[in-house]
Amino acid sequence: MADVLDALRSKRIYKDGIPLDVAMEIIMQGRGTQFDPELVDILFAGKKDVIEIYRSFDS
Numbered sequence: 001m002a003d004v005l006d007a008l009r010s011k012r013i014y015k016d017g018i019p020l021d022v023a024m025e026i027i028m029q030g031r032g033t034q035f036d037p038e039l040v041d042i043l044f045a046g047k048k049d050v051i052e053i054y055r056s057f058d059s
Helices: 002-009 020-029 037-045 047-058
Strands: none
Touching (some): 002 020, 037 047
């Protein structure tokens, strides 16, 4: 989940990074199809921490 979230958020030469809320929505939409529901639930249970971590790097 961390790798997917980072890949969605990160700017690459072929794409811009996307905002955290959009990346989280993409992951939620893939719950049960592309992503293991338990792992998605774990990610979302720690959403507050994820936001804080990204904010610490954006500063």
